[in-house]
Amino acid sequence: MxxxxxxxxQRLNFLTFVIIFLWGFYIMVTRxxxxxxxVGMYLVQTSVIFFLVSISAKKNSTAPVLLSTTEPVxxxxxxxxxxxVLTLTAIVVGVxxxxxxxxxxxxxxxxxxxxxxxxILKKLE
Amino acid sequence: MSHHFPAILxxxxxxxxxxxxxxxxxxxxxxxxxxxxxLGAMVVVSILNLISVINHGEVRYAFSGWTAPLGIEWVADGxxxxxxxALSFLGLTALIFxxxxxxxxxxxxxxxxxxxxxxxxxxxxxxxxxxxxxNLFVFLEVAAISSYALIGVAGGRALFAAFxxxxxxxxxxxxxxxxxxxxxxxxxxxxxxxxxxxLPQLLTSKAVVxxxxxxxxxxxxxxxLVPFHAWLPEAYTYAPESISPxxxxxxxxxxxxxxxxxxxxxxxxKVIVYDIPVxxxxxxxxxxxxxxxxxxxxxxxxxxxMFAYGGISHIGIILIGISQGNQIxxxxxxxxxxxxxxxxxxxxxxxxVAICQYGVRTVEDIGRIGKQTPWVTxxxxxxxxxxxxxxxxxxxxGKWYIILGALEENNYIAVAAVLLSTLLxxxxxxxxxxxxxxxxxxxxxxxxGEIPFPxxxxxxxxxxxVIILGLFSDPIxxxxxxxxLPPGI
Numbered sequence: 001m002x003x004x005x006x007x008x009x010q011r012l013n014f015l016t017f018v019i020i021f022l023w024g025f026y027i028m029v030t031r032x033x034x035x036x037x038x039v040g041m042y043l044v045q046t047s048v049i050f051f052l053v054s055i056s057a058k059k060n061s062t063a064p065v066l067l068s069t070t071e072p073v074x075x076x077x078x079x080x081x082x083x084x085v086l087t088l089t090a091i092v093v094g095v096x097x098x099x100x101x102x103x104x105x106x107x108x109x110x111x112x113x114x115x116x117x118x119x120i121l122k123k124l125e
Numbered sequence: 126m127s128h129h130f131p132a133i134l135x136x137x138x139x140x141x142x143x144x145x146x147x148x149x150x151x152x153x154x155x156x157x158x159x160x161x162x163x164l165g166a167m168v169v170v171s172i173l174n175l176i177s178v179i180n181h182g183e184v185r186y187a188f189s190g191w192t193a194p195l196g197i198e199w200v201a202d203g204x205x206x207x208x209x210x211a212l213s214f215l216g217l218t219a220l221i222f223x224x225x226x227x228x229x230x231x232x233x234x235x236x237x238x239x240x241x242x243x244x245x246x247x248x249x250x251x252x253x254x255x256x257x258x259x260n261l262f263v264f265l266e267v268a269a270i271s272s273y274a275l276i277g278v279a280g281g282r283a284l285f286a287a288f289x290x291x292x293x294x295x296x297x298x299x300x301x302x303x304x305x306x307x308x309x310x311x312x313x314x315x316x317x318x319x320x321x322x323x324l325p326q327l328l329t330s331k332a333v334v335x336x337x338x339x340x341x342x343x344x345x346x347x348x349x350l351v352p353f354h355a356w357l358p359e360a361y362t363y364a365p366e367s368i369s370p371x372x373x374x375x376x377x378x379x380x381x382x383x384x385x386x387x388x389x390x391x392x393x394x395k396v397i398v399y400d401i402p403v404x405x406x407x408x409x410x411x412x413x414x415x416x417x418x419x420x421x422x423x424x425x426x427x428x429x430x431m432f433a434y435g436g437i438s439h440i441g442i443i444l445i446g447i448s449q450g451n452q453i454x455x456x457x458x459x460x461x462x463x464x465x466x467x468x469x470x471x472x473x474x475x476x477x478v479a480i481c482q483y484g485v486r487t488v489e490d491i492g493r494i495g496k497q498t499p500w501v502t503x504x505x506x507x508x509x510x511x512x513x514x515x516x517x518x519x520x521x522x523g524k525w526y527i528i529l530g531a532l533e534e535n536n537y538i539a540v541a542a543v544l545l546s547t548l549l550x551x552x553x554x555x556x557x558x559x560x561x562x563x564x565x566x567x568x569x570x571x572x573x574g575e576i577p578f579p580x581x582x583x584x585x586x587x588x589x590x591v592i593i594l595g596l597f598s599d600p601i602x603x604x605x606x607x608x609x610l611p612p613g614i
Contacts, residue, residue, distance in 0.1 A: 025296075028292065028296070034288060037292055038292075041292055041295050041296070044295075044296060044299050045295065045299050048299050048302050048303045048306065051303065051306055052302075052306045052309075055306065055309070055310045082309075083306070083309070086259055086306075086309075089259075089263055090262075090302060093262075093263065093266045093267075093270075093298075096266075096270050097266070097269075097270055097273075097291065097295050097298075100270055100273050100274055100277075100291065101273075101288070101291050101292075101295075103274075103277075104273070104277050104284055104287055104288045104291065105288070107277065107280070107284050108284045108285060108288065111280065111281065111284060120285060124282060124285065
């Protein structure tokens, strides 16, 4: 048990990721308002992005810009830049998805006069 | 020149999509001829690419000269090349079909409609050729975002169906990305070939196992594998008639190709993770999908809904084929994938003609198209033969090789699942044919005139393709055996 606790609390970034992910998932599943569902969905996406960034962090390291051009490069001194680049792409994808989703929400509201899933389902029948 | 073909195949529709809003600013009627020309060029280039891959072996294309594992790599091996031919061919027929069926009230937005179709096709090409896991994610999402928007174009119920698809699809994509980041954390690379080299020592690592699980669930949602299929039937049923053929034929199949890449090219064929053989798991999921999808199809009254569930069950049959872990089973699965893409396109063309031309949506009404025209009943009979799996259609040979592969592994449960799903498919097509041939035409049944020429072209071409795939199954299977096999089987 103690092992489990220490394993969890030594990985604070992972703990944070799990909390945000599950929180977002909970909102997605339990809320009937479509925009609230989207908030949950965006939290899920953001939690994954957070995880990607956090695994690139290193103690006593800095941004990957060469400190000196004469000395040989010490990889230990620099944070890994690749996850950040992946993150940028993932953020763009997330924003595009959210844009399409909000457009769909607006169209649904114009058509059915409501954003509540249950009310819309009633009108569909 | 020939090694640039994969990049050209992807960039053609992408550039056309990006430049179209500018080119068609004044003349929006140009958007359709331009899209048709681009897809026609893609068919030519993909066939040239296939020929060059057959003659000179696979092409590994490094974008702007940065070689893997540092750069972005595209892998045009036999499998990807064959699938890209099918993709551009079906894209072209679907675009021919899309002309008369596209929603009438689009006005100036017709340009954006074609932009979205071209973006969808370029993203699918990207998934087919992608050589690293993160590019696969990006293209999956580009394809998914264009399909959400295209489904929503129909308005009404389609909006809600598209919203549900969006929420589930984004959850799937996030899980897939999570899996990719686990893999990256464990191996430090994203290139598939590079991961495949580093993975065998890491198979007991919890990060790899967790990442694998998340990637499988994420792609499972994208390809509508049975426990995660809830979004598909509604989305495909309420999507515009011109869009459902493209979606049904291509999107789920290409996501399945992603799974195939991860199982065979990244993990390796016979891999066992924590005492569970991955292929066995895939086989069980496939068998479940094959049977459950067909049972659900049998209970539907709406014809598009019925075909959508049929597609879900056929995803299962493909998975049964590729999960056997021997050459015959794998080739049978891939051959069935090609057949299924053609048949799904043809089925949704038929449903589109039934809806646009005769206003028929349910099995009860379908008697109305009964004696109308050989252009509808002819292709319907051909495609039904293919879906059920009777010779001389390609569906028969696909199932034949899948069953041969399963018998080679003494896997009788898989054989039983294929046969059961075949019987159920027969049952729901009998229901359809009973509707067509038994029902007396009612007085509401006015003569509705000839169907437009583009419908005839797309229906004729796809049903001819179902037969041609059957007649030439032997050379195609030989080609797949020689050029499209994964390493290790």
